[in-house]
Amino acid sequence: MTTSDEDVLRAVERYLSGRGRDVRLVVPTTARLTRRTLLDFRIVRRTVVRGRPVPRSIPGKRLSEISKRPSYTDLATHPVEVPSGFAEATPVTLVLEGSVAETPCRDRDCDGGKVDCTECGASGRVDCPKTVKCRGCGGGVDACWSCAGTEKKGTRKPPANARSNQARTDWCRLCGEHDVACPKCLGKRTKPCGVCKGKGFRTCDTCDGDKRLKHGPCGGSGFVTTFTEVEIRFPVERDKVRVRDLPHLWWPTSPSRASWREKRLTDVTDKLPADLPDTLRARVEPKLALINGEATREATLRYLPVARVTVVDDLEWVYFAFPDRQGPDALKVVRRPSKQVVLRVSGIAAASVVIAVLVTVLVVSAIG
Ligand SMILES: [Zn+2]
Ligand SMILES: [Zn+2]
Ligand SMILES: [Zn+2]
Ligand SMILES: [Zn+2]
Ligand SMILES: [Zn+2]
Known part of the structure; x- marks a missing residue:
């Protein structure tokens, strides 16, 4: 009223x-x-949003497990329980009745659930450098104060304080000079690779030497379970005026x-x-x-x-x-x-500001 x-x-x-x-x-x-x-x-x-049915494929033989999930036959008329209230609600996932099937993995490369390791070309091993740079001398000319790793004695003049400052107690295996070689590599600049022990190859990390890998899409079982699935969402919309x-x-x-x-x-x-x-x-x-x-x-x-x-x-x-x-x-x-009063008051306020500025200017110029 x-x-x-x-x-x-x-x-x-x-x-x-x-x-x-x-x-x-x-x-x-x-x-x-x-x-x-x-x-x-x-x-x-x-609102209730019935999504589009999508084909799914999961690894392994899981027909009995997937068949136990909630299912639908006619999506449009399938009864759904609408969550009460208006808080965020979890979507409902349904499997199309009769769509679940176990089939052998059809991937061309898959052989009973295994695929060749591409990292090692199915050999189980990969190349590895036989030697590595010496960490003691950095693998450079400092490997030997005399030959600098070139076998020619006296190619390099040792720094004035070299012998006293650094422990160079070993003889160079390249030039034979005494007390000049890096103790780690003995003048050779390099050391045998610790991973392959100088053999030049090592076990493939990807397949761990097995030459073959589990095929991901079938989980190594050689079978996949396929079915059609749909998601029903319950989005909340808000509006106001x-x-x-x-x-x-x-x-x-x-x-x-x-x-x-x-x-x-x-x-x-x-x-x-x-x-x-x-x-x-x-x-x-x-x-x-x-x-x-x-x-x-x-x-x-x-x-x-x-x-x-x-x-x-x-x-x-x-x-x-x-x-x-x-x-x-x-x-x-x-x-x-009223509006007139507001305008008048703000006019007075504006005028006061102007007056204040003028006074300040006068005072400042008087002092100056
Ligand atoms: Zn497979
Ligand atoms: Zn040397
Ligand atoms: Zn060295
Ligand atoms: Zn190596
Ligand atoms: Zn491999």
Whole structure:
């Protein structure tokens, strides 16, 4: 029920008389009254989305296991239990009845579940360098202070402090000079490879020397289990329409202070309240239409009628009246400075800034 113009004007009269002003507003041409309605509409829906059937193939003979899973025959009519509430829900997975089959692995390279190791060309071993750089001398000219690893004695002059600083106690196996060789490689720059012990090949890491590998798609069993599967999801969609007032009225018209009317709509046939203005009705109605796959919904419509009153011989203020939380018929009245006043005050504020700047400039130039 909408409060009558007279109720609104009387509420403003009471508000003014509370401030020592006795005016009669319920007289034609003394006041102007306009109305608007604030709105906070929210809707949440759960839909059922039946996905496309997809072919699946899993390793091994698993017919009996897959056949135990929940199944369907006609997806469109298959009954599904829609999760209650509107929290995130886990999808349901169904297997097409009669689609499960065990078949031998058809991959060309697969031989009873095994495939040749490509890393070693099915030989079980891979090449490996026979020697590696010496870590002690870095594998360079420092291997021998005399021949630098070239077998020619005296090719290189040792650094002045070389013999004292570094322990070069061994003789060079290349040039034969004493106390000049790197103790790790004895002048040869390289050492035998620790992995293959200098043999030049090692066991293949990929197949561990077996030459063959388990075939992944059949899991080494030589068989795959195929079936058709479908996923049913339950996505939740949310939507809203809001009509708020100007920021200067947010606080007094907030749902904790003003008495918003509320209507819950859980069915598509539920009607909007009769007193909802047409402009709002036109914005909310399209949001109420049934959407594809919709299963459940919950919509909440909250609205607050606000009357705006201006008094003809009091243009400084604008009065707003709306249902109060105090009682079923109580009207709360608040007033706000009118637009002219706001503009004038901000004009004064702007002028004060200009004056302040001028004063500062004068003071600064006087001091300077
Ligand atoms: Zn296979
Ligand atoms: Zn040498
Ligand atoms: Zn060395
Ligand atoms: Zn090696
Ligand atoms: Zn291999």
